[in-house]
Amino acid sequence: MATARWSFEPSHTGAEFRARHMMVTYVRGQFKNVRGFLEVDPEEPEKALVEATIDATQVYTGSPERDAHLRSADFFDVEHHPTWRFVGSRVHQVSASGFEVTGDLTIRGVTRPVVLEVSYLGQWDTPWWEGGQNLGPRRRAGFEAKARINRHDFGVSWNDALDRGGVVVSDTVDVAIDIEAVLESAGTAA
Numbered sequence: 001m002a003t004a005r006w007s008f009e010p011s012h013t014g015a016e017f018r019a020r021h022m023m024v025t026y027v028r029g030q031f032k033n034v035r036g037f038l039e040v041d042p043e044e045p046e047k048a049l050v051e052a053t054i055d056a057t058q059v060y061t062g063s064p065e066r067d068a069h070l071r072s073a074d075f076f077d078v079e080h081h082p083t084w085r086f087v088g089s090r091v092h093q094v095s096a097s098g099f100e101v102t103g104d105l106t107i108r109g110v111t112r113p114v115v116l117e118v119s120y121l122g123q124w125d126t127p128w129w130e131g132g133q134n135l136g137p138r139r140r141a142g143f144e145a146k147a148r149i150n151r152h153d154f155g156v157s158w159n160d161a162l163d164r165g166g167v168v169v170s171d172t173v174d175v176a177i178d179i180e181a182v183l184e185s186a187g188t189a190a
Helices: 064-071
Strands: 002-008 014-021 025-032 035-040 049-055 083-093 098-107 110-126 138-150 169-188
Touching: 025 064, 035 169, 083 110, 098 138
Parallel strands: none
Antiparallel strands: 002 035, 002 169, 014 025, 014 169, 035 049, 049 083, 083 098, 098 110, 110 138, 138 169
8 A cells, every 4th residue: 555755845834823812803823834744545544644843932923922922931831842743643534525633732741632624625746946946846735724722721721801701812722724745755555
């Protein structure tokens, strides 16, 4: 059976989160340069392996003060936990292009099981530019992954009460990852 290894292209792969703010709207943040890989046999996608790493020190919300607060011990504690990691090893195909990938997500040194809802967006042969030369074509594939997590499960528990009831930050956080992966190798599994 042929197992292919796909590497996430950091410049075209990113993660976003959103949490309710002040009970009325959402605040979004993002991380660029997400790194990772996928090993999959197209004939047996349920045996796929996936790993992704996010550099939490690079959080961006559009507000330098908020970004600094998110990097602090109140939230991500990047001084002690600069990266987040997802390792998925259980895949369930739910439709022709839909999958549930179960794995372990580590944030702030706390690891919990998480299910990602993954959509396969297709693949295409594209140019590959290095040093001003097109070394292509290279095969690329696209994926979108989503999950809803409770931030308290990972020790991200800072909050403040509002004068008229409610809280500053919601407990639940929606996470979305856009992945562009490049085919590195296709081999034969033992």
